[in-house]
Amino acid sequence: MKVVVTRQIPEVGIELLKQAGFETIVSSKDGVLTQDELKEFVKGADAILSLLTDKIDASVLDSAGPQLKVVANYAVGYDNINIDDCKAKNVIATNTPGVLTETVAEHTIGLLFAVAQNISQADKYTREGKFMGWGPMLFLGTDVRNKTIGIIGLGRIGLEIVKRLKDGFGINFIYYDLKRNEQAEKEFGVQFVSLEDLMKNSDFVSIHVPLTPETKHLIGEKELRLMKKTAYLINTSRGAVIEEAALVKVLQERVIAGAGLDVYENEPKLSEGLAQLDNVVLLPHIASASFDTRSKMSEMAAQNIVAVLGGQAPINPIV
Numbered sequence: 001m002k003v004v005v006t007r008q009i010p011e012v013g014i015e016l017l018k019q020a021g022f023e024t025i026v027s028s029k030d031g032v033l034t035q036d037e038l039k040e041f042v043k044g045a046d047a048i049l050s051l052l053t054d055k056i057d058a059s060v061l062d063s064a065g066p067q068l069k070v071v072a073n074y075a076v077g078y079d080n081i082n083i084d085d086c087k088a089k090n091v092i093a094t095n096t097p098g099v100l101t102e103t104v105a106e107h108t109i110g111l112l113f114a115v116a117q118n119i120s121q122a123d124k125y126t127r128e129g130k131f132m133g134w135g136p137m138l139f140l141g142t143d144v145r146n147k148t149i150g151i152i153g154l155g156r157i158g159l160e161i162v163k164r165l166k167d168g169f170g171i172n173f174i175y176y177d178l179k180r181n182e183q184a185e186k187e188f189g190v191q192f193v194s195l196e197d198l199m200k201n202s203d204f205v206s207i208h209v210p211l212t213p214e215t216k217h218l219i220g221e222k223e224l225r226l227m228k229k230t231a232y233l234i235n236t237s238r239g240a241v242i243e244e245a246a247l248v249k250v251l252q253e254r255v256i257a258g259a260g261l262d263v264y265e266n267e268p269k270l271s272e273g274l275a276q277l278d279n280v281v282l283l284p285h286i287a288s289a290s291f292d293t294r295s296k297m298s299e300m301a302a303q304n305i306v307a308v309l310g311g312q313a314p315i316n317p318i319v
């Protein structure tokens with residue numbers, strides 16, 4: 001059986017596929033396959049190991065052929081896959097939940113501190129030779145302790161952030177989600193609020209919902225204008241949850257204090273004006289990028305393929 005892997009990923013997963021006896025072909029292109037290249041590359045595959053940068057829809061599934069059984073996404077988010085198309089063609093889709101939770105939570109916390117304390121701006125300033133000695137007013141930032149953090153989407157990653165910060169920083173956590181998590185409320189003292197109240201009362205808003213038709217532009221100009229002038233917005237989920245042009249506008253107008261972004265609405269393109277702002281920290285979608293975690297994602301995606309092609313149930317089916 002033939003497995004295609006759309007980009008070089010940590011070797012552990014590739015080895016697993018080879019050991020299982022599959023003909024395993026890894027794309028040799030140093031970058032994302034174009035849609036035409038992707039369609040050509042998947043031809044004759046029984047399984048596709050896809051990345052979040054691959055748009056998997058009916059045309060790609062058709063191009064693979066009727067023998068295709070599984071698309072294993074190397075990500076927990078699966079907004080790049082048309083699940084209805086997979087269902088219609090009896091193709092199983094899987095993802096990699098859980099193995100990246102702690103890394104993304106740690107990364108989000110790092111980004112939050114970077115934004116609050118001007119870390120990347122100060123680093124740039126120092127490298128540029130502008131540091132002329134200690135200054136009483138140099139890069140004054142915001143303390144994180146005792147502040148209110150609003151989590152939008154208290155799922156695996158959102159809750160992990162709460163667990164990591166709840167002791168030691170005196171943070172007041174509020175959250176908004178489709179569903180309440182009463183156990184987390186009891187255990188960690190997080191408080192469920194409306195989206196409007198979360199935007200109004202948070203010193204830091206951190207977004208952790210998946211990108212779905214319902215969450216696209218969940219945070220638009222109206223929601224951004226509810227935020228405190230001193231508040232920061234952090235996004236390590238998916239770019240299109242925020243209306244990026246509106247975010248640029250409120251940042252330019254100093255309606256909010258700043259933002260830390262790992263993801264963008266039209267990646268890798270940034271909205272006009274975003275990169276010129278001095279009150280943002282911008283990262284290239286690296287929240288899960290640790291050696292250990294990426295290896296676990298590689299292994300998990302491969303294990304799903306091994307299971308399905310071996311006639312067993314997938315380990316991490318999507319819905």
Ligand code: NAD
Binds near residue numbers: 076077154156237238
């Ligand atoms: P999860 O499914 O455990 O949590 C998502 C939470 O969002 C759930 O509690 C869910 O109820 C809530 N939610 C869903 N739709 C909602 C809506 N319309 N309104 C309010 N709440 C809603 O997922 P997770 O493992 O915590 O991951 C969250 C997202 O983070 C992923 O979907 C992915 O897109 C993103 N992510 C990004 C990176 C990165 O590299 N930047 C890495 C991993 C995950």
